[in-house]
Every structure is written in structure tokens, then in C-alpha cells.
Amino acid sequence: MDPVRNPYAPGAGNPPPELAGRSDLISEAQTILQRIALGRPAQSLILIGLRGVGKTVLLNRIREMAEQDERFLSIQAEAHEGKTLAELLVPGLRQTLYRLSLIEKAKEKARRGLRVLKSFVNGMKLKISELDIELSMSPEFGVADTGNIENDLPALVAAIGEAAKSDGRPVLILLDELQYLDTDEFSALIMAMHLVSQKSLPVLLIGAGLPQILGLAGNSKSYAERLFRYPRIGALDETDAMTAISNPAKGEGISIEDSAIQEILSVTKRYPYFLQQWGYESWNLAQGETITQADVRAATPRAIKALDESFFRVRFERCTPGEKRYMRALAEFGDGQHRSGDVADKLGVKVNSVAPTRSNLIKKGMIYSPSHGDTAFTVPLFHEYMKRAMPGID
Numbered sequence: 001m002d003p004v005r006n007p008y009a010p011g012a013g014n015p016p017p018e019l020a021g022r023s024d025l026i027s028e029a030q031t032i033l034q035r036i037a038l039g040r041p042a043q044s045l046i047l048i049g050l051r052g053v054g055k056t057v058l059l060n061r062i063r064e065m066a067e068q069d070e071r072f073l074s075i076q077a078e079a080h081e082g083k084t085l086a087e088l089l090v091p092g093l094r095q096t097l098y099r100l101s102l103i104e105k106a107k108e109k110a111r112r113g114l115r116v117l118k119s120f121v122n123g124m125k126l127k128i129s130e131l132d133i134e135l136s137m138s139p140e141f142g143v144a145d146t147g148n149i150e151n152d153l154p155a156l157v158a159a160i161g162e163a164a165k166s167d168g169r170p171v172l173i174l175l176d177e178l179q180y181l182d183t184d185e186f187s188a189l190i191m192a193m194h195l196v197s198q199k200s201l202p203v204l205l206i207g208a209g210l211p212q213i214l215g216l217a218g219n220s221k222s223y224a225e226r227l228f229r230y231p232r233i234g235a236l237d238e239t240d241a242m243t244a245i246s247n248p249a250k251g252e253g254i255s256i257e258d259s260a261i262q263e264i265l266s267v268t269k270r271y272p273y274f275l276q277q278w279g280y281e282s283w284n285l286a287q288g289e290t291i292t293q294a295d296v297r298a299a300t301p302r303a304i305k306a307l308d309e310s311f312f313r314v315r316f317e318r319c320t321p322g323e324k325r326y327m328r329a330l331a332e333f334g335d336g337q338h339r340s341g342d343v344a345d346k347l348g349v350k351v352n353s354v355a356p357t358r359s360n361l362i363k364k365g366m367i368y369s370p371s372h373g374d375t376a377f378t379v380p381l382f383h384e385y386m387k388r389a390m391p392g393i394d
Contacts, residue, residue: 001286007248008279020247020272021240022058025231029062029206036170036204037071043226044193046178046217047208049233051379052273052311055208058233059174062206066172073099073169078176081364085185086124086149088175093117093160096171106167109159115140116159123147149188157192161201170202178209179216179365186216193227210378212368235380241270245279249291254283259293267300271380273311277303304388312385318364324386326357327366328393330375331386337376340369346393 003009019026028045035042047055059076066072075092079085094117100110115137123145139145144152144159164171178186189205196203205228207213214230236244245261264282268274281299282291316324329346330338340358344351358375361367368378377383 020244021236044205053233054272074172076174079180100163109163113159113163119145153188154192154195161196161203175207235270256291263296328390331383337370337374
């Protein structure tokens with residue numbers, strides 16, 4: 001069929017399949033946005049899930065909902081290795097304060113917020129030129145200038161909240177890939193949200209990250225559970241997965257055989273990213289007005305190749321030879337979680353000797369610990385890729 005019409009292609013006009021089955025969460029986010037816009041208390045959200053379940057798509061959808069309400073000011077950033085939380089947040093916070101400084105009733109508090117931001121930048125020793133921002137005013141001495149992010153970030157976020165409240169405009173902070181934050185940074189976020197909650201300031205945080213975020217939250221402040229909800233985002237159930245596959249094609253006047261849908265659900269394990277990839281390849285191979293099971297089976301090698309060359313490989317190449325060998329040993333046990341001691345046994349070493357390797361892989365977001373002593377991949381179907389990429393452990 002015509003690849004131009006392919007509804008599964010990235011950027012296609014139809015809603016992406018990743019949003020199928022997420023209506024309850026989207027509805028909850030809408031309610032939270034409405035509450036904060038009305039000046040009422042609301043719990044922030046941190047979406048928890050493996051790679052490929054659509055967390056980033058959901059964050060983008062929530063941002064779009066906020067932007068449809070012209071009262072909201074939104075800040076969006078993605079954490080990654082090699083960049084601190086302060087560096088991630090400062091440009092967006094600065095832009096928000098400048099926008100508020102143009103509003104007469106918020107001008108005074110927004111300008112104070114900019115001075116606090118200057119103090120924060122100085123205290124954290126951030127290089128303005130590298131952040132692509134300009135802060136020409138004097139700092140607010142004695143506020144957010146200690147160089148300790150747990151002390152300074154709450155004061156900065158509160159200053160922004162005060163400016164936003166004076167204009168009646170809520171601020172939405174969206175942060176993706178939260179697992180890359182260190183313990184102090186995550187604690188600083190929690191403390192910042194605790195302070196704005198105490199002061200009834202209109203600031204909301206919605207974040208997303210891999211399952212190890214729950215460990216960070218547990219290691220941080222005790223009130224993290226009161227401030228945040230941690231909805232888990234996983235593979236779709238069968239009904240929603242069928243909808244994610246059939247509806248985009250139906251919108252183009254194309255049908256999919258039931259056996260073809262079941263074939264896609266079987267090979268993808270109903271993970272949204274993979275559903276979209278198989279739908280895309282199956283569409284491109286199909287002839288006529290129906291996608292058949294034979295089309296799906298013919299598309300499978302193409303889908304696997306595309307994933308191997310992008311989704312899987314980009315993560316694989318970030319790892320050292322020793323880390324790759326550890327993952328290859330883990331892959332021997334198949335899908336799911338497995339005892340770390342069994343992985344060490346497979347490598348012929350003691351658990352303690354590979355503990356640093358395991359720790360580094362967790363920091364890189366490649367694996368996580370579902371429970372004490374257990375290890376699992378953060379990327380669905382990665383065990384199959386490891387066997388293709390490395391036929392043997394040695």
C-alpha cells in the first residue's frame with residue numbers, strides 16, 4: 001500500500017498507537033491541570049515504565065493539554081548523562097520568569113524571581129554562555145545561593161511560584177528520563193514541590209522515568225509519597241492493543257485480518273512502540289485493501305532489522321565490553337527478572353566482582369532491580385536483541 005498514507009509512520013496525522021489504552025491517565029492529568037489552574041491542591045505525577053511504553057508521548061500530550069489552556073506556562077526538559085538538573089531547568093525557568101515580567105501585576109515578583117535565578121546560577125557555578133541565556137540583573141543575595149541544590153532549588157521554584165500566583169497563571173514542569181538524576185537532585189525536586197505545596201503556589205511537576213525512580217523516591221524525603229502519584233505504564237492489554245493496531249488502518253479504509261492482529265500482538269508482546277513498528281512495516285508490504293497474517297510475517301524481519309539498527313543498537317553502543325558481556329549473560333535467562341547471582345554464575349565469577357558493572361548498567365538505564373537481588377532489562381525484548389548482537393557470551 002501507499003507508504004505516504006501509512007498511519008503508523010512517526011508523525012502521521014492520526015493519534016499514535018502509544019495513546020491507546022491511556023485514556024484514564026490522560027483524564028487524571030486533565031483533572032490535575034484543572035485543579036492547579038483553579039488554585040486548588042493537586043498531586044504531581046511521575047510516570048513509571050520500561051522503554052517503549054509511551055511515557056514521552058504521554059508527557060507531550062499533557063503539555064499539549066496545558067498549552068490549550070492559555071493560563072498555563074510550561075517548562076519541558078529531558079534529563080541525560082553529563083548534564084545536571086540545574087543546567088536542564090535554568091533556561092526554561094528563565095524564559096518563564098521573563099514572560100511573567102512583562103505582565104504588570106506579576107512584574108515585581110517576576111523580577112525578584114530573575115534575581116533569585118541569578119543567585120542560583122552563581123551558587124551552582126553554572127556557565128551562562130553554555131546555557132544560552134542572559135541574566136543582566138544583580139543577584140538576590142542570601143537566597144538560593146549556597147551551591148547546595150537541595151537548599152537552593154526549592155527557593156528558586158518558590159520564587160517562580162510567587163510570580164505565577166500574582167498573575168493567576170500556573171506553571172507546569174515536565175521532566176523526562178528522571179532516572180538520570182542523582183539522589184540529591186531528586187531530593188531537591190521533592191523538596192521544591194513540598195515547599196510550593198506548603199505555600200499553596202501554582203506549580204505542578206509531571207515527570208517520567210524507568211522503574212528505578214521508585215528507589216530514588218524511597219531514598220529521598222519521607223513525604224514523597226504524599227506529594228506524588230507514581231502510575232505504572234506498561235504493555236497494553238489485549239483489547240487496547242487490538243485497538244492500537246486496527247483503528248489507524250480503519251481510518252484509512254483498510255482492514256486487518258484477525259489472524260494478522262493476533263500475529264502482531266504475539267511478536268510485540270503488546271508494547272506500544274513495537275506495535276507501531278510492526279504496523280508500519282506490515283502496511284508497507286500489504287497489497288490490496290486488507291493486511292493479512294502473511295503480510296505481518298513477511299514484515300517481521302524488516303521490523304526487527306529496523307529496531308536493531310535504531311531502538312536497540314543506540315542503547316547497546318553506549319555500553320562497555322564488560323557491560324555488554326553482563327547483559328549477554330542476563331539474556332541467557334530470557335524475559336523477566338532473574339537473580340543477580342545466577343547472572344554471575346553464568347559469567348563464572350562472584351557476585352561482588354560484577355556488582356560495579358551491574359551498578360553502571362542501572363545508572364545507564366539498561367537494567368533495573370525489580371526486587372532485592374533481582375535484575376531485569378529496562379528495554380522490552382532486549383534479551384532477544386542481545387542474542388542477535390552477541391551470539392555467544394565470550
